[in-house]
Amino acid sequence: MPLPFDPIAEARRNWRSRRWGAVDAMxxxxxxxxAHQVLLHRIDAALEPHGLNFSRFEALALLHFSRTGALxxxxxxxxxxxxxxxxTNTVDRLEADGLVRRRAHPTDRRTTLAEITGRGRTTxxxxxxxxxxxxxxxxxxxxxxxxxxxxxxxxxxxxxxxF
Amino acid sequence: MPLPFDPIAEARRNWRSRRWGAVDAMxxxxxxxxAHQVLLHRIDAALEPHGLNFSRFEALALLHFSRTGALxxxxxxxxxxxxxxxxTNTVDRLEADGLVRRRAHPTDRRTTLAEITGRGRTTxxxxxxxxxxxxxxxxxxxxxxxxxxxxxxxxxxxxxxxF
DNA sequence: GAAGATTACTTGGATGTCCTACTATTTGCC
DNA sequence: GGCAAATAGTAGGACATCCAAGTAATCTTC
Numbered sequence: 183m184p185l186p187f188d189p190i191a192e193a194r195r196n197w198r199s200r201r202w203g204a205v206d207a208m209x210x211x212x213x214x215x216x217a218h219q220v221l222l223h224r225i226d227a228a229l230e231p232h233g234l235n236f237s238r239f240e241a242l243a244l245l246h247f248s249r250t251g252a253l254x255x256x257x258x259x260x261x262x263x264x265x266x267x268x269x270t271n272t273v274d275r276l277e278a279d280g281l282v283r284r285r286a287h288p289t290d291r292r293t294t295l296a297e298i299t300g301r302g303r304t305t306x307x308x309x310x311x312x313x314x315x316x317x318x319x320x321x322x323x324x325x326x327x328x329x330x331x332x333x334x335x336x337x338x339x340x341x342x343x344x345f
Numbered sequence: 346m347p348l349p350f351d352p353i354a355e356a357r358r359n360w361r362s363r364r365w366g367a368v369d370a371m372x373x374x375x376x377x378x379x380a381h382q383v384l385l386h387r388i389d390a391a392l393e394p395h396g397l398n399f400s401r402f403e404a405l406a407l408l409h410f411s412r413t414g415a416l417x418x419x420x421x422x423x424x425x426x427x428x429x430x431x432x433t434n435t436v437d438r439l440e441a442d443g444l445v446r447r448r449a450h451p452t453d454r455r456t457t458l459a460e461i462t463g464r465g466r467t468t469x470x471x472x473x474x475x476x477x478x479x480x481x482x483x484x485x486x487x488x489x490x491x492x493x494x495x496x497x498x499x500x501x502x503x504x505x506x507x508f
Numbered sequence: 509g510a511a512g513a514t515t516a517c518t519t520g521g522a523t524g525t526c527c528t529a530c531t532a533t534t535t536g537c538c
Numbered sequence: 539g540g541c542a543a544a545t546a547g548t549a550g551g552a553c554a555t556c557c558a559a560g561t562a563a564t565c566t567t568c
Contacts, residue, residue: 185508188499189424196410203477206491211384211481213498215399216426218381220505221374236378237554247359256516261352263379265556270518272554292516292563314366318374322504327497328369334490335376336351341485342383345348400524419546428526433548435524455533455546 190216224319232309233279237264239313241272242281242306245298252285252297263344281305353379387482395472396442400427402476404435405444405469408461415448415460426507444468 190212197205225236234242240262245251259269273296276282281302287293298306320328339345353375360368388399397405403425408414422432436459439445444465450456461469483491502508 184506185423188502188508189426190495190499190502193406196406197473200410200473202473204480206488206495207481207483207486208476209495210483210486210491211388213495213502214377214380214384216507217377217498217501219426220501221377225374235554243356243359247363254516260348263352263382266517267519267557268555287516290516290564294517310360310363310365313371317367318370320370320373320501322500323370323373323497325369327500328373330493331497332353332369332372332376334486334494335380336353337485337490338380338383338483339351339353339376343347344379345351398524417546429547430527430549431525450546453534453546457547 221319224316225313228312228316228319229309232305232312234305234309237262237268237272238276238281239306239309241269241296242276242298242302243310245282245296246303246306250297251303252295254287254293254295256293258296276302384482387479388476391475391479391482392472395468395475397468397472400425400431400435401439401444402469402472404432404459405439405461405465406473408445408459409466409469413460414466415458417450417456417458419456421459439465 190209193212194205194209197203197208202208222236229235229239241258244258244261245253255269255273256266258273259266262269264272273282273284276296277284281299283297283299285295285297287295323331353372356375357368357372360366360371365371385399392398392402404421407421407424408416418432418436419429421436422429425432427435436445436447439459440447444462446460446462448458448460450458486494
């Protein structure tokens with residue numbers, strides 16, 4: 183059951199009346215936090231029938247797109263912007279499910295490659311279809327809003343040193 | 346060290362060439378996910394000297410704003426859009442730190458109230474200042490972008506049944 | 509060419525979130 | 539009144555993420 187008011191609009195009023203400052207940033211940060219929560223829930227629900235969550239889907243898609251179907255774990259972490267230990271965890275699970283295989287790097291024995299399997303490829307294709315069907319949990323938003331949000335946040339990502 | 350390209354722009358190219366669909370939604374969802382990660386990290390870093398994380402700060406601010414300084418735990422969860430068990434966990438920690446106190450509801454014995462303490466109020470005031478100083482981790486974004494993002498995501502939140 | 513620094517990955521531990529299931533209390537309805 | 543249904547909070551468990559530290563291999567530099 184919905185609240186009878188927008189909680190972020192209410193927070194704006196409170197912040198303003200206390201003169202706490204950065205009201206627009208507070209609103210945007212809170213909106214992004216909540217949007218992320220809603221999105222992740224919807225996306226994971228769409229992926230659940232395929233045995234994936236969003237992290238594992240992203241890793242699998244990255245391998246699927248790669249030239250040879252295999253990448254060093256470190257590269258996966260760089261591209262998905264997650265901690266090395268999270269990559270280990272993600273690949274552990276993908277490997278246990280038979281969607282990915284660990285392989286030795288041909289020349290650098292420090293490096294482990296994650297290689298997508300045939301089952302990994304069919305799974306990620308089906309999962310991508312499921313995500314597209316639910317519009318990544320963003321069903322209600324129009325193209326202009328989608329692009330507006332993406333563009334506005336690109337500056338943030340760049341400022342964070344992503345690219 | 347930054348990537349030599351925007352990973353989301355690269356993902357767009359891959360999705361388009363595979364005809365996976367919902368490219369704009371994919372870009373927006375991925376942008377929001379990453380933005381959330383960056384934001385949360387910066388916000389928690391700003392709050393760390395005050396012994397808070399974002400969840401505990403939000404709960405504390407909500408109590409601080411409330412008329413009597415006390416709210417049922419359930420109301421806190423509704424307003425912050427978090428699971429009841431997360432509220433229990435959050436209040437456990439705030440109580441252990443002496444920033445909040447559990448009290449019995451005067452008439453409904455099922456209900457527990459969380460009441461902010463004097464130390465809770467001084468802490469949340471200081472923490473709010475720290476957050477405003479770093480613009481909630483959104484330093485680089487202008488007012489128009491901040492408002493644009495907030496407005497665009499309001500529809501999503503409403504569609505999710507928040508209000 | 510050998511020692512020290514760097515890089516790649518994993519392990520173990522802390523945190524935080526959610527879900528399911530449970531107890532206690534109150535409300536609704538006949 | 540009394541009993542079923544709903545509500546409030548908590549405990550226990552699963553899962554994902556990060557950090558710190560450890561091992562192994564490679565690179566750098568003199």
